Amino acid sequence: MQNSSSLDKPSNIGSYIKNCTCIICNSTDLMPFLNFGDLPLAGGFILESDLNSDKLYPMTISFCRTCFEVQIQEIVPPSILFTDYRYTSSTTKTLRNHFQAYAEEMHERFLSPSSFVVEFGSNDGVLLTPFNKLNINALGVEPAKNIANIARSRGCNVINNFFNTSVAAQIKSEYEPADLILANNILAHISDMHEPIKAIKILLKPDGVFVFEVHYLLDLLETYQYDMFYHEHLLHHSLGALVNFFKLHDMEIFDVKRVPTHCGSIRAYSQIRNSGIHPLSDNVSNFLKIEKEAGLYEESTFIKFSNDVLKKKDELITLVKKLKSEGKRIAAYGASGRATIQLNFCNLTSTEVEYVIDASSERIGRYIPGIHIPIVAADILNTNPPDYLIIFAYNYLDEILRKEKVYINGGGKFIIPLPIPKII
Ligand SMILES: [Zn+2]
Numbered sequence: 001m002q003n004s005s006s007l008d009k010p011s012n013i014g015s016y017i018k019n020c021t022c023i024i025c026n027s028t029d030l031m032p033f034l035n036f037g038d039l040p041l042a043g044g045f046i047l048e049s050d051l052n053s054d055k056l057y058p059m060t061i062s063f064c065r066t067c068f069e070v071q072i073q074e075i076v077p078p079s080i081l082f083t084d085y086r087y088t089s090s091t092t093k094t095l096r097n098h099f100q101a102y103a104e105e106m107h108e109r110f111l112s113p114s115s116f117v118v119e120f121g122s123n124d125g126v127l128l129t130p131f132n133k134l135n136i137n138a139l140g141v142e143p144a145k146n147i148a149n150i151a152r153s154r155g156c157n158v159i160n161n162f163f164n165t166s167v168a169a170q171i172k173s174e175y176e177p178a179d180l181i182l183a184n185n186i187l188a189h190i191s192d193m194h195e196p197i198k199a200i201k202i203l204l205k206p207d208g209v210f211v212f213e214v215h216y217l218l219d220l221l222e223t224y225q226y227d228m229f230y231h232e233h234l235l236h237h238s239l240g241a242l243v244n245f246f247k248l249h250d251m252e253i254f255d256v257k258r259v260p261t262h263c264g265s266i267r268a269y270s271q272i273r274n275s276g277i278h279p280l281s282d283n284v285s286n287f288l289k290i291e292k293e294a295g296l297y298e299e300s301t302f303i304k305f306s307n308d309v310l311k312k313k314d315e316l317i318t319l320v321k322k323l324k325s326e327g328k329r330i331a332a333y334g335a336s337g338r339a340t341i342q343l344n345f346c347n348l349t350s351t352e353v354e355y356v357i358d359a360s361s362e363r364i365g366r367y368i369p370g371i372h373i374p375i376v377a378a379d380i381l382n383t384n385p386p387d388y389l390i391i392f393a394y395n396y397l398d399e400i401l402r403k404e405k406v407y408i409n410g411g412g413k414f415i416i417p418l419p420i421p422k423i424i
Contacts, residue, residue: 014055027066040369042230042337103130120163121186125151168199206275219264334393
């Protein structure tokens, strides 16, 4: 692997490794297509006391011409990224309902009362909890200590660690081989994708199933979700790239479907080739056909995407500056990674956006990194409402509109930044 580390760097640039080979297939034939400049870590919402020591990291998005994987070239060490992670899955009702239905589907399709389930990247127990209610023995593996403790407080059994071959062997000897292994929104985060797959092969029963959800590259491209690119999201998968990757490890994806989480994800079902018992669904070949037609395996698609993103950025900046010049007050809704990326990429500071509202107690009282906008609780809308709220959590638009009737009835308006910046 050809790497160059960031030794001679300005003091506000954090530690990272510039990866010049494909994370999946090791090819050097990478085509950079979108350069974000220097950005903070999207999920690193900072305390007031840390405002002066905030770190930035360059971010370049590349397309692998060999295996078609889309990836970020600047890799920030996981010890910096995930040991104090502030993203909790159970905060929104939409996600809680999603994972409830997910557990029920797994139960119906793959499990018996004696089954053993392991989820890595189990976050705050949002999927472990419904398994507990179904009386299924479920174990979580979660590297962020603060998040693992939240899951434990909800009665979930969690190992506080990264999922790797030694942890898999430890679970297998202390418990038993797993009937079902799960990983949600985690396979985009791992700089060594090969390690968890090797670990899965150690822990999974020969006829067991590995099911995962991951943000879907086709949705990202179709709706211009450049705000899904951040250092924690190293990889952006098409099914085609995943099928090739699983083949390298003698595993196969036997079914797949689209799910609405995070503005468009896929749920993929895989098994060990030769010992797996599930037939190959037509869904897999249908997906591959759609991806080919959409240009997911061609570099020209990504060059066009990049040009479109730069236009979207200019449109949002122009809209915000126009409203400010008319004396309007603007705030934002949803302190997500998406908010960090859009605000920093568009260089919107507290001069333009006064505060960001969020429901999570993990984030309230902190600041959006980079541009240092304060994160506050939603009750500020009762005492100090702005004229416009930019909705960065636009994937929860319906939930927000239902919740914020008082703000709307008081004349408050919303700015939706993507796919086309507009006011509603
Ligand atoms: Zn590759």
